[in-house]
Structure formats: structure tokens, C-alpha cells
Amino acid sequence: MKPPLVAALDRLGIKTVRDLVRHYPTRYDDLRAAVKIADIPMAPDGEINVLGTIMRISHVRLRGRVRSKSTAVVEDGSGQLQAVWFGRPYLMTQLKAGMRVFLRGRVERTLAGPRMSVIQHRVVQEGEQFEGDLEPVYPLTAGLQNRTLRRLIGKGVRVTLGDPRSILDPLPAKVVAGRGFVDARWALRAIHEPKDMEETEQAKHRLIFEEFFLLAIGAALRRAAIKAEPAPVMDVDGKALAALEKEFETLLPFTMTKAQRRVLAEIWADMTGRAPMNRLLQGDVGSGKTAVAAGSMLLAARTGYQTAFMAPTEILAQQQFAKLDGQLSRAGLRSALLVGGLRRRSRDLVLDELKAGAIDVVVGTHALIIDDVEFSKLGLVVIDEQHRFGVLQRAALRAKAHGHTPHTLVMTATPIPRTLAQSVYADLDVSIIDELPPGRLPVKTYVRPASAKPKIFEFVREQVALGRQAFVVCPAIEESERGVHSAEEEAERLRAEELAGLRVALVHGRMSSQEKDEVMRLFADGFIQVLISTTVVEVGVDIPNATVMIVLDAHVFGLAQLHQLRGRVGRGAEKSYCILVAAEGADDTRRLGILEKTNDGFVVAEEDLKIRGRGDLGGVRQHGGDDFKLAHLIRDFPVFLEAKKAAEAVVAADPNLSKHENKGLAAHLASLDRDTMIKATS
Numbered sequence: 001m002k003p004p005l006v007a008a009l010d011r012l013g014i015k016t017v018r019d020l021v022r023h024y025p026t027r028y029d030d031l032r033a034a035v036k037i038a039d040i041p042m043a044p045d046g047e048i049n050v051l052g053t054i055m056r057i058s059h060v061r062l063r064g065r066v067r068s069k070s071t072a073v074v075e076d077g078s079g080q081l082q083a084v085w086f087g088r089p090y091l092m093t094q095l096k097a098g099m100r101v102f103l104r105g106r107v108e109r110t111l112a113g114p115r116m117s118v119i120q121h122r123v124v125q126e127g128e129q130f131e132g133d134l135e136p137v138y139p140l141t142a143g144l145q146n147r148t149l150r151r152l153i154g155k156g157v158r159v160t161l162g163d164p165r166s167i168l169d170p171l172p173a174k175v176v177a178g179r180g181f182v183d184a185r186w187a188l189r190a191i192h193e194p195k196d197m198e199e200t201e202q203a204k205h206r207l208i209f210e211e212f213f214l215l216a217i218g219a220a221l222r223r224a225a226i227k228a229e230p231a232p233v234m235d236v237d238g239k240a241l242a243a244l245e246k247e248f249e250t251l252l253p254f255t256m257t258k259a260q261r262r263v264l265a266e267i268w269a270d271m272t273g274r275a276p277m278n279r280l281l282q283g284d285v286g287s288g289k290t291a292v293a294a295g296s297m298l299l300a301a302r303t304g305y306q307t308a309f310m311a312p313t314e315i316l317a318q319q320q321f322a323k324l325d326g327q328l329s330r331a332g333l334r335s336a337l338l339v340g341g342l343r344r345r346s347r348d349l350v351l352d353e354l355k356a357g358a359i360d361v362v363v364g365t366h367a368l369i370i371d372d373v374e375f376s377k378l379g380l381v382v383i384d385e386q387h388r389f390g391v392l393q394r395a396a397l398r399a400k401a402h403g404h405t406p407h408t409l410v411m412t413a414t415p416i417p418r419t420l421a422q423s424v425y426a427d428l429d430v431s432i433i434d435e436l437p438p439g440r441l442p443v444k445t446y447v448r449p450a451s452a453k454p455k456i457f458e459f460v461r462e463q464v465a466l467g468r469q470a471f472v473v474c475p476a477i478e479e480s481e482r483g484v485h486s487a488e489e490e491a492e493r494l495r496a497e498e499l500a501g502l503r504v505a506l507v508h509g510r511m512s513s514q515e516k517d518e519v520m521r522l523f524a525d526g527f528i529q530v531l532i533s534t535t536v537v538e539v540g541v542d543i544p545n546a547t548v549m550i551v552l553d554a555h556v557f558g559l560a561q562l563h564q565l566r567g568r569v570g571r572g573a574e575k576s577y578c579i580l581v582a583a584e585g586a587d588d589t590r591r592l593g594i595l596e597k598t599n600d601g602f603v604v605a606e607e608d609l610k611i612r613g614r615g616d617l618g619g620v621r622q623h624g625g626d627d628f629k630l631a632h633l634i635r636d637f638p639v640f641l642e643a644k645k646a647a648e649a650v651v652a653a654d655p656n657l658s659k660h661e662n663k664g665l666a667a668h669l670a671s672l673d674r675d676t677m678i679k680a681t682s
């Protein structure tokens with residue numbers, strides 16, 4: 001078992017001394033200026049500090065939760081005030097009449113003079129010259145007091161400053177020059193133990209830049225490393241590419257949008273280049289990403305390479321296969337589906353043909369790369385809706401491809417505004433399809449109060465009577481404390497009441513993937529008419545006949561997530577509806593109203609980011625780097641751009657960071673692997 005202190009630190013994400021000193025204060029309490037009691041304003045605003053002597057003090061026990069109340073009369077030569085503490089029985093032994101005390105708290109005026117609810121106090125010893133400071137207030141967790149954490153962090157700061165490596169500044173002199181940054185060691189001390197607020201500002205100014213800079217350095221180095229890996233050779237000149245595009249267009253049952261054409265050109269440019277492609281393709285649901293992926297597979301096949309297409313679930317793999325197979329076979333490409341449900345003989349056949357090079361495109365789940373599937377000549381990997389995968393599994397991909405790194409294309413329908421994408425996906429190149437094929441009927445979206453539920457389900461019955469299907473999404477699986485709708489309860493209730501007589505099924509994340517797949521299949525086949533679920537339906541499944549998406553307690557979801565859910569409908573020819581059922585709070589109604597107004601995922605994502613800071617990036621996290629501690633991507637975006645530019649210049653001039661001027665930076669990066677773990681209590 002971990003000692004409680006270590007466990008508490010753990011909960012704050014603090015595992016190393018480095019984490020500890022990077023646990024920054026959220027604010028500072030000013031314990032410096034004590035006010036004369038006589039000078040306390042009539043209507044004091046905020047917290048006030050007083051330094052005085054306890055004239056009288058009494059304690060009473062109370063019933064109930066608070067347990068005790070201590071009341072003291074404190075005087076400072078200018079006047080007296082009444083100081084009150086609740087629930088601190090230990091004061092009985094700690095505070096006595098005659099003691100000098102420093103008090104901080106909120107003051108109110110009563111008929112009997114000023115009265116302070118004490119937030120913090122300190123006994124000032126005989127003859128001690130009291131000097132208050134700016135006290136940092138840290139993010140805390142149960143069982144860890146600010147005072148303890150402050151002491152630990154103070155130790156961490158001493159240890160770090162005493163470490164010879166810390167004499168080196170991670171920011172190269174060239175980068176510091178002209179920007180007026182304070183020294184790294186100074187900044188570390190100042191953020192935790194500032195003498196005044198000015199110091200905290202100077203420290204933050206530097207540390208925010210440093211966070212962005214280090215992130216960008218990591219990304220630039222990874223980018224450079226990827227560029228140096230051996231790539232599949234798809235040597236095709238411009239003329240041949242133009243011909244291939246023409247041919248591809250004739251194979252498609254539609255004309256590509258301008259955005260699709262532009263993005264396919266970006267992908268082909270990567271694939272015919274010298275370095276392995278590492279590209280992210282963003283585009284709203286239905287924007288035609290799969291078609292673009294098919295185009296990239298065509299180029300791979302024509303240059304003699306195989307493609308692995310990986311979807312997050314088997315049912316999605318099957319749907320993508322159904323879409324792709326037609327297009328690819330018209331181009332003379334052989335494709336195969338490799339999922340768990342195959343019979344042994346068919347599976348072995350696919351495996352043999354893959355190994356022999358008779359199959360151009362194999363579609364499956366991530367098991368394709370993890371299992372012992374062998375390729376003859378793997379040149380392209382397309383990953384649908386799993387951003388992290390492509391980045392993390394490069395070594396596995398290389399092994400499958402016998403030495404070279406296949407081109408990777410990661411596709412996502414969680415859009416991130418272009419300006420931010422480059423930072424969120426720091427080491428990926430980004431392509432964006434920002435246009436839907438013509439003639440799409442936008443999904444009509446409505447925000448409705450819970451009181452409208454009877455009418456809403458009446459509408460569901462009407463749609464089902466017309467032969468359509470509906471989703472009902474709930475935030476929780478079981479009855480929950482949060483007081484939100486749960487899928488299990490809602491399914492039971494709807495079956496008995498509003499939707500009695502309809503074929504209603506339930507799907508949620510605690511079911512096995514076989515069970516889930518089974519239900520999804522019955523829904524996709526049209527047997528199930530209404531599907532009650534949690535957000536497991538968020539990704540991918542294509543049910544063109546579903547025309548209604550109802551989200552209960554929509555206010556608990558982020559806008560981007562709701563937009564994803566809305567994307568489950570509106571995939572067929574019929575008009576579709578998304579009904580967001582929300583508690584009647586003004587803020588929520590306004591926020592959700594954005595979805596009523598727009599169907600553009602990028603606009604939604606941008607609004608979401610504005611409202612929620614970093615926003616819901618679909619679970620995307622910076623890989624490799626730490627999360628930002630002080631920096632805020634939106635607020636500090638100009639700083640980010642500057643830091644990124646500086647980082648790229650450093651890596652371009654010194655790709656191995658071996659020059660003397662980058663010594664501090666190199667040492668800093670190397671030290672990340674050698675962090676001292678916090679094991680014992682201090």
C-alpha cells in the first residue's frame with residue numbers, strides 16, 4: 001500500500017520531483033499588509049489581514065456538523081474586533097488570551113463593531129517581527145492541506161535548484177534574447193515564493209512560453225525523426241498522377257468535392273515523396289473521407305503496395321469494407337475483410353493471400369497490426385477514428401512492413417479548427433475536408449425542456465410508423481447519483497410506456513463487444529426500431545434509415561460530442577431530426593442553441609473551445625509532451641505560435657541538439673527520463 005501522502009500526490013498527478021515543482025499555484029493569498037482595525041472600511045470587500053493581541057477567547061461545543069465555535073476579542077491599539085472560528089476544537093489548546101496573532105478573513109460590520117470570520121491565523125511569537133508573504137494556494141485533493149503541499153513544494157524547489165543540471169536553462173540564449181525572459185531558476189523560485197505579484201507575472205510569462213516551446217521542440221524532433229525513416233517507394237510523376245486522378249474519378253459514382261480533390265492531392269504528394277506520410281484527415285461525418293482513403297489505396301496498389309485499413313470495431317470494419325470493396329474492385333483491386341467472425345478456412349485463405357501479395361487492401365480492426373497477420377508488401381495504413389493509434393504504434397507498423405515505415409493516414413470526424421489542429425496534433429500534418437457533398441439535407445436540431453418528453457416520444461412513434469428508426473442517448477448506464485437519465489431505467493420505462501409495442505433495445509459500454517455488435521447489427525438490419533444507449537454510438541456506425549436522435553440531459557455533454565451524436569442521423573435520403581432535451585438553465589439553452597443554428601462541425605468545435613477553454617478534443621491528448629500546466633492554448637495562442645516558430649528554428653539549425661548553445665535544452669530533455677520518483681513521505 002502506498003503511504004497516504006504519496007497516494008494523495010498521485011491523485012494530483014505528482015509522481016516525480018519535477019511534477020511537484022510544476023504543480024503551480026492557482027492564486028496567491030496576500031498575507032503581507034495588515035490593516036489597522038480602525039481603518040477597516042465600512043463595507044469591506046474581500047479578505048482582510050489584521051495583526052493584534054487576543055484580549056479574551058472562549059470556546060463552545062456545538063451539536064451537529066460544525067461541532068465547535070471559538071470567539072476572540074482582538075485588539076491592535078487602534079481598535080477591537082471580534083474574531084470567530086467554526087469547527088476547530090483544537091484552538092482551545094492553541095490560542096490563549098495575551099497571544100499576538102495574525103488573522104486573515106472576511107469582515108462584516110455588526111452593532112458590536114467589526115466581526116471577522118477567520119480563514120487563516122498564525123501565532124506571532126514574543127519579539128518576532130511578523131512579515132507576511134504572498135502565500136501560494138495550490139490545487140488540492142482530499143487528505144492534503146495547502147500547508148503540507150506548500151512545504152513539500154518548497155523542498156522540491158530547493159532540491160531542484162541544488163541540482164547541478166538545473167543551472168542549465170532549457171531555453172537557448174538565442175531564444176531568450178530579445179524576449180526579456182527571466183532566468184529559469186529565478187522563475188521556479190518566483191512562481192512558488194514570490195516577493196510580489198510582479199514577480200509571479202514575470203515567472204508566468206517565461207514559463208508559459210517554455211511549456212509551448214518544449215512541446216514544439218518535442219514535436220519538431222519527432223517530425224524530423226519520422227522524416228528520416230525509410231519510406232515505401234511510390235515513384236510516380238505528376239503526369240501519371242493526373243491520369244490516375246482521372247481514372248479514379250470515373251470509378252466513383254459521384255464527382256469529388258473540391259475539398260476532397262485538394263486533400264487527395266495532399267495525400268498523394270506525401271505518398272510519392274521520400275519520407276513516410278504521417279497525416280491526419282479531418283472532416284465532418286459524411287464529408288467523404290472514405291472516398292479519399294480509397295484514392296490513396298489506389299495509388300499504393302498501383303505502385304505495388306498493400307494497404308491495411310483499420311476501424312475501431314468489427315461492425316465498423318464491415319461497413320467500411322462494404323463501402324470500399326465496390327469502389328476498389330471496379331479499379332481491379334482485390335480487397336478482403338479480416339474480422340473475428342470469419343470461419344477458420346476463410347480466415348486462413350485471407351492470411352495466405354495477404355502474405356502472398358494477392359490481396360491489395362485488407363480491412364479489419366487494430367488486431368490487424370497486433371496479431372500475427374503477415375503482409376507481402378505493406379505500404380499504407382489507414383486508421384479510422386483512432387487518432388492515438390497511428391502515433392503510438394509506429395514500431396509495430398514498421399515491423400509489419402519489413403523495415404520501412406508505411407505511410408499512415410489517420411481519419412477523424414472530430415474536427416478541430418485549423419488554427420489549433422497544428423498544435424493539438426503537433427507531429428502530424430493535417431488535411432481538412434471542409435465541405436459536404438452537395439444535396440445533403442442538414443439535420444434539423446431542436447433544444448427542448450424535459451417537460452416536452454411526451455410529445456417527443458409521440459414524434460418517435462410517428463417516425464417509426466413511417467418505417468424509420470431512432471436513437472435515444474442517455475448520459476449514464478444505471479441509475480446514478482448525478483440525477484441524470486440512465487439508459488437502463490429509460491429503456492425499461494420507455495418499453496412499458498411511451499414506446500410500448502415497439503422493438504426497443506439497449507446498448508451500453510458495459511456490455512461485451514460481442515453483445516454490442518449483435519445489438520448494433522440488429523439495429524443496422526432494421527429489426528430494432530429504437531435504440532436506447534449511452535454514448536457508445538458516438539463513433540461511426542452508418543444507419544441511413546435512422547432519422548431521429550434524441551439526447552437526454554444534453555446539457556451534460558460538450559458541444560463537439562453532441563455534434564458527433566447528431567452525425568449518427570441524416571445519413572440517408574430522409575429528413576432527420578436531432579432533439580436535445582436539456583434542463584432549463586439559461587446558459588445551457590444558449591450553449592445548446594449553437595447546435596440549432598449550425599451544422600458545421602468546425603464552427604461547433606470553435607464555440608466549444610471558446611466556452612470550455614481547451615474544449616472537448618475527442619479525448620485527444622498531447623502525446624509525448626506533458627499537458628500544459630500554466631499555458632492555455634486559446635488564451636495564449638499568439639505565444640504558442642511564437643514558441644513554435646522559435647522551436648522549429650532551433651531544430652532546423654541543430655537537428656541533434658548537439659551544439660553548445662543547445663546544451664541546456666538537450667540536458668533538460670534527457671533529464672525527463674531520469675526524474676526522481678517520490679516514494680517515501682517527506
Ligand code: ADP
Pocket residue numbers: 254255256257260283284285286287288289290291292413437438
Ligand atoms: P465520412 O467517412 O467522411 O463520414 P463517407 O466517405 O463515408 O464519409 O461518405 C459518406 C457518403 O457520402 C457515402 O455514401 C459516400 O458514398 C458519399 N459521398 C462521398 N463523397 C461524395 C461526393 N463528392 N458526392 C456525393 N456523395 C459522396
Ligand code: MG
Pocket residue numbers: 289290
Ligand atoms: Mg467514415
